[in-house]
Amino acid sequence: MNEKGYSLVLVMLTVTVFFIIGLTILSVSIYQANFTQVRVEDVTSLHDAVKAVEETVAELKVKVEQLSLSTPLQLDLDLGNAQTGFLSELINRHHVTIEDITSSKGIDRNKLFTRVFRISAPYGNKTVTREVIITNAPSFLKYAIGSRKNVTLNGGSYIDGNIYAGNDIYVTNVANYIYNSTLYSVQTTFPTTSEKSILFVEGNRYTCDHGNGAKSCYSISTQFTKNINDFSLGSLSFQQQGPSVQKEQDEFIDVNFDFTLKDKLLSAAGIDGFDPSKQAQYQSLISLPLSELIEQIKSSFIPVVVNDSIDLPTALEGAIASGKSIFLDTSTVPYFDVTSLTLNDGQWLIVNGDFVLENAGENPLQIKGNIIVLGDLTITGQVAFDSTVYVDGDTSIYNTTISGLNGKEVVLLTKGELEIARVNEFANNFSLATPNLKGFFYTDSNAVIYAVGSYINIEGGLFARGNSSIIPYTDENGLIVNTYRGETSDAGTNLSFQTPISSEEEQKQYARFVVKHNKDVFINRGLGLPLVKQLAVIVDEIRVQ
Numbered sequence: 001m002n003e004k005g006y007s008l009v010l011v012m013l014t015v016t017v018f019f020i021i022g023l024t025i026l027s028v029s030i031y032q033a034n035f036t037q038v039r040v041e042d043v044t045s046l047h048d049a050v051k052a053v054e055e056t057v058a059e060l061k062v063k064v065e066q067l068s069l070s071t072p073l074q075l076d077l078d079l080g081n082a083q084t085g086f087l088s089e090l091i092n093r094h095h096v097t098i099e100d101i102t103s104s105k106g107i108d109r110n111k112l113f114t115r116v117f118r119i120s121a122p123y124g125n126k127t128v129t130r131e132v133i134i135t136n137a138p139s140f141l142k143y144a145i146g147s148r149k150n151v152t153l154n155g156g157s158y159i160d161g162n163i164y165a166g167n168d169i170y171v172t173n174v175a176n177y178i179y180n181s182t183l184y185s186v187q188t189t190f191p192t193t194s195e196k197s198i199l200f201v202e203g204n205r206y207t208c209d210h211g212n213g214a215k216s217c218y219s220i221s222t223q224f225t226k227n228i229n230d231f232s233l234g235s236l237s238f239q240q241q242g243p244s245v246q247k248e249q250d251e252f253i254d255v256n257f258d259f260t261l262k263d264k265l266l267s268a269a270g271i272d273g274f275d276p277s278k279q280a281q282y283q284s285l286i287s288l289p290l291s292e293l294i295e296q297i298k299s300s301f302i303p304v305v306v307n308d309s310i311d312l313p314t315a316l317e318g319a320i321a322s323g324k325s326i327f328l329d330t331s332t333v334p335y336f337d338v339t340s341l342t343l344n345d346g347q348w349l350i351v352n353g354d355f356v357l358e359n360a361g362e363n364p365l366q367i368k369g370n371i372i373v374l375g376d377l378t379i380t381g382q383v384a385f386d387s388t389v390y391v392d393g394d395t396s397i398y399n400t401t402i403s404g405l406n407g408k409e410v411v412l413l414t415k416g417e418l419e420i421a422r423v424n425e426f427a428n429n430f431s432l433a434t435p436n437l438k439g440f441f442y443t444d445s446n447a448v449i450y451a452v453g454s455y456i457n458i459e460g461g462l463f464a465r466g467n468s469s470i471i472p473y474t475d476e477n478g479l480i481v482n483t484y485r486g487e488t489s490d491a492g493t494n495l496s497f498q499t500p501i502s503s504e505e506e507q508k509q510y511a512r513f514v515v516k517h518n519k520d521v522f523i524n525r526g527l528g529l530p531l532v533k534q535l536a537v538i539v540d541e542i543r544v545q
Helices: 002-066 072-079 086-094 257-268 276-286 290-300 309-322 504-510
Strands: 097-100 115-123 126-135 145-147 151-155 158-160 163-165 169-172 174-179 182-187 198-201 205-208 218-220 224-226 244-246 302-305 326-329 340-342 348-352 355-359 365-368 370-373 377-391 395-404 410-414 418-421 437-443 447-451 456-464 479-483 487-490 495-498 513-517 536-539
Touching (some): 002 115, 072 115, 145 151, 174 218, 174 447, 182 218, 257 290, 257 348, 276 290, 302 309, 418 447
Parallel strands (some): 151 169, 158 513, 163 198, 169 205, 348 370, 355 377, 365 377, 370 377, 377 395, 395 418, 410 437, 437 456, 456 513
Antiparallel strands (some): 218 224, 487 495
């Protein structure tokens, strides 16, 4: 009897254990099913929110690109608002919210064609948002680096932003440089980009892997000549992370430099092409050659002529107080020897001759206001800008640090050659987050950058429109960047190099040429940006908050 009792207890215990296990399995299965269902609904909700925002942006782009450029007021009428017009239709059709944040960005909507909208859609307890900027700014400002001609990336640069090549792109793991008038080439890494970077290339793609001397990317004599047989067609090599490759779908909006320069001179003289009462005068003057145009409008400026740089601060102070744009003659004294320059809103400094911004002091030379240079420009030393600068000649930037002022930057456009050299030469304190050139640098010509001994970190962008001329010491046109990745020093007879010993992910921080794109320029620079007669939509990345 006792054994039968024990058997009954054992059977009941066993049944109970299996029952509990069964319930546990059932509960887990139900939980996983519910979790999967919630996850599916969550993913679906996110997809729907992203789709609604993306479709809204797409329709807005189509609408904007069809609009003619007339007046800022007409732009607002064409777009409408959240209550009426085209924007209201988008809101109702895609169930999104469109917030006009133009005024909160400090943009004068009565004078500028720039509009900023925040488009959002609900996603559970969160929101998917995307900011878009409508502007009539040129396309080069959309890219971290680029050219309408060829782009050549020699060596281990780091690029955080999009790249544009109007023709072909060449990528190698060697850096060319010139030391004491002798040409050299050093093996290094391929470039690296951020994971969000996109390469827009309209022509062919070429890569050369030096391969420890197995291939030679360049022949060196009196110039650097590509050994094209050692370049692979249709491929690209990047170190650790490269960009996605696409064809640019948007029309490239070019800068007409000569027209833009004359437009800004007329703006400085108070002749606005969008003012109906001045359009006839504007049209008759804008068609004149530059020298004749200047003679016609010179009386609208307040002249400043100094024979001694010591007199310059006092003369400028009085001119600024007049409220008129300033016409500074630098034929006698090209050096701009002041501690700061702050112009009034709408006031320009027109420099009639060459212009040298040289500052050897510990504190940066501070410049707030827009400048037109009718000669060559040289920048050296520490300078802080809140400016747009147009240069009708060549621009040389060397042995300098260019920082922003008031949270802004410089947009510098030069018609002639752009030379950036000897910036933080042989400095080996690397930081991807700390720029030493803050701004966008554009040349209507070609550009070559040597960042082998130099350390160049740009927050903004670099663009060479390019022409048919060949860059000195090369066989190319467009934009050429030569840079080493790692420490360099001057050994006396040549440069000395030290390759970083770290993982591929960590090596990018040792790049001696860095560019990080900054979209704030579309908002910050306002009336100073080049005039183009076409609207475009600049789209920021999607955010989930």
